[in-house]
Every structure is written in structure tokens, then in C-alpha cells.
Amino acid sequence: MPKVSVIMPVYNNAPYLQEAVSSILHQSFRDFEFLIFDDCSTDGSSEILASIRDPRVRLIRNPYNRGLIANLNEGLNMAQGEYIVRMDGDDVSLPDRIMLQVQFMDANPAVGICGTAFHVLGEAQPKVNPLSHEEIQAWLLFHCCLHHPTVIMRNSIMQQHYIRYDANYPHAEDYELWNRVASYVQMANLPQVLLYYRRHSGQVSSQHVHIQNDSAKRVRIRELNNLGLYPTEEEFGVHMRFVEFGINPHDPANYYPAWAWAQKLLYQNSVGNRYNQEALNTALSRCISQLPY
Structure with a gap:
């Protein structure tokens, strides 16, 4: 069995695909299988994938366009590795990415x-x-x-809890999943830059931003509900100002509703103990101070 399963859905990534694939095949860590899902590409991606000659590659050609979430879940079903690594067909993994993430996961079995x-x-x-x-x-x-294209996941935890992406949250399926499992799956981020992320007009997040925003809104409302809060439309608008770092401390009409919402969040969390209170307070303070992490 391979140590790692790399999952990469592909749909019309031809301009960037060779570089993305090469960045995985030339990793310093070699013990992996590379599951590539060709989701009926029409731009030459299929021909690029057909030219790959590496025994670690398992190319799955879908008979019809299934969409990203179905491909991701099929990858989770098929993965044989101890760890599952995500990759997109338009990004570039740095050469030591998998090695460093595997070393971290091996050393931190709770994550x-x-x-x-x-x-x-x-x-x-x-x-x-x-x-x-x-x-x-x-x-x-x-x-x-x-950041979804950077993650490594422990396969045993994904299977034990049958963690899969939810098709009800298109284009924010990762955000929904992280929120859903955060109460029972430990998460971490490494401070090293291990991926180059490409923004372009053809990527899904650019083409479907309104759907993505709606899905993310429903995730946030669900998590507030789980905390015991059922915000009015006005209160959720205030919450979104936190999201957007859009609170003006020098404008009382803008600042005081934000301060009141922050106190409401902190009080409710002190009752439900869903989040670490100090971490939540820090996040709220940084949002108000317009200091992104």
C-alpha cells in the first residue's frame, strides 16, 4: 500500500496541467499513488493526461461530467494511502510539500x-x-x-467517521467540511509555503462566485445556530462586516453594533463552550482592528 494518495480532479486545466502534474511526480517523497479524475475535459487536458507514463498514476476517466464534489468523494472512496493529499490541476506543489506534511502528520498523530x-x-x-x-x-x-489545495488528511479518520464533501454546498464544499468536523477532528496549518496557488478567470471560484458566497453564507448561519444564535438579517450583516474586515472603529454607527455582536458571540460561546474563548476573542479583535491573520 502507498503511504500517500494524491487526489486531483481535472476539468479543462490544459494551460496549467502539465506543470501541476509534474510538481507531484517530482516530489522528493516518492511513496504515493496519484489518483487523477478526468471529468470529461474538452480543452486538450485528456490528451495531456493520456501521455503520462508513471506507474504511480491512476487515471480515472468519467463517462460524463460529474462535478468536483463527486470526484473528490470518489477519490476518498478509492484512496489506499495512510494519508490523502489534495491537489488541483492549475496549482504547483513545491518539491518537499508531501515529505514535510507526512513528517508533520507522523509526528502529530492527534492531527x-x-x-x-x-x-x-x-x-x-x-x-x-x-x-x-x-x-x-x-x-x-x-x-x-x-486552503483546500494544500491539505493532507489522515485516511483512517476520514473512513472511521465517513467524512465526505457535501454536495449541498457547491463551491464552498471544503469550508463546509472543515466547519462540520472541527468539533471532533484536530486541524493544523504549517507555516511553510508549500504550494503556489494560481488565480485565473477559468477557475471554478471565479466563475461561480455568487453560488460560492451563498454556500458560505449558509455554512456561517449553520455554525451560528450551532452556537445557539439565530441572527436577524441586520445581525448577519454585522457578522459579514467582521468577515470582510469592514468595521470602522471611528464611526460609532458602524462600530457599536459590531461591538454588541462580538459580546453576544463571546457570551454565547461562554455558555456553549464550542470555541476556545481566547482564540475567538482574538479573532474578533483582529477583525475589528482590520488585522487579518
């Missing part, structure tokens, strides 16, 4: 899901997400702070 820092191609500064489980869980109430 079930681990992401990394990443660098958006064309931007000056890398993105370093919160590192500890307590910080990640608290920030998930506002942001998706586990």
Missing part, C-alpha cells in the same frame, strides 16, 4: 487534517493561515482558513 501556507502567483506576500486547531476553529466562523 487529522493539515494545511500549509501558500503563495498566490503574482502577489508579493505569501498567505500564512492560523496554525493551531483552536485558532483555526475560531477563524472558521468567519473565513475558510484551511
Whole structure:
């Protein structure tokens, strides 16, 4: 059995696909299977995939376009490795990515899901997400702070709890999953940049931003409900100002409703003890101060 299963759905990624595939096949860590799902690509991606000659690659050609979530879940069903690594067909994994993530997971058996820092191609500064489980869980109430293409997952935990992506949350399926499992799966992020992330007009998040925003909204409302809060439309608007770092401390009409919502969140959490109180307080303070993590 391989140590790692890499899951990569592909749909019309031809301009970037060779580089993405090569970045996995040339990893310093070699003990993996590479599950590539060709979801009926029409742009030449299928021909690129057909040209790969590496015994670690398992190419699955779908008879019809199944969509990202179905491919991800099929990958979870098929994965034989101790660990599952996510990859997208338009990104680039750095050569030591899998090795460093496997070393971290081997050394931290309580962690079930681990992401990394990443660098958006064309931007000056890398993105370093919160590192500890307590910080990640608290920030998930506002942001998706586990970057999906960077994650490694412990297969035994995924199978034991039958953790799968939920098709009811299209284009925010990762955000929904992290929030759903955060109460019983330990999460972490590594501070090293181990992936180059590519933004372009053809990617799913660019084409379906309104659907993605609606899915993310429903995740946030569900998590507030789980905390015992049922926000009015006005209160949820205030919550979204936290999400967008859009609170103006110098404008009383903007600041005081935000302060009141923060106190409501902290009080309700002190009752339900769903989040680490210090981590939640820090996240709220940084949102108000417009200081992203």
C-alpha cells in the first residue's frame, strides 16, 4: 500500500496541467499513488493526461461530467494511502510539500487534517493561515482558513467517521467540511509555503462566485445556530462586516453594533463552550482592528 494518495480532479486545466502534474511526480517523497479524475475535459487536458507514463498514476476517466464534489468523494472512496493529499490541476506543489506534511502528520498523530501556507502567483506576500486547531476553529466562523489545495488528511479518520464533501454546498464544499468536523477532528496549518496557488478567470471560484458566497453564507448561519444564535438579517450583516474586515472603529454607527455582536458571540460561546474563548476573542479583535491573520 502507498503511504500517500494524491487526489486531483481535472476539468479543462490544459494551460496549467502539465506543470501541476509534474510538481507531484517530482516530489522528493516518492511513496504515493496519484489518483487523477478526468471529468470529461474538452480543452486538450485528456490528451495531456493520456501521455503520462508513471506507474504511480491512476487515471480515472468519467463517462460524463460529474462535478468536483463527486470526484473528490470518489477519490476518498478509492484512496489506499495512510494519508490523502489534495491537489488541483492549475496549482504547483513545491518539491518537499508531501515529505514535510507526512513528517508533520507522523509526528502529530492527534492531527487529522493539515494545511500549509501558500503563495498566490503574482502577489508579493505569501498567505500564512492560523496554525493551531483552536485558532483555526475560531477563524472558521468567519473565513475558510484551511486552503483546500494544500491539505493532507489522515485516511483512517476520514473512513472511521465517513467524512465526505457535501454536495449541498457547491463551491464552498471544503469550508463546509472543515466547519462540520472541527468539533471532533484536530486541524493544523504549517507555516511553510508549500504550494503556489494560481488565480485565473477559468477557475471554478471565479466563475461561480455568487453560488460560492451563498454556500458560505449558509455554512456561517449553520455554525451560528450551532452556537445557539439565530441572527436577524441586520445581525448577519454585522457578522459579514467582521468577515470582510469592514468595521470602522471611528464611526460609532458602524462600530457599536459590531461591538454588541462580538459580546453576544463571546457570551454565547461562554455558555456553549464550542470555541476556545481566547482564540475567538482574538479573532474578533483582529477583525475589528482590520488585522487579518
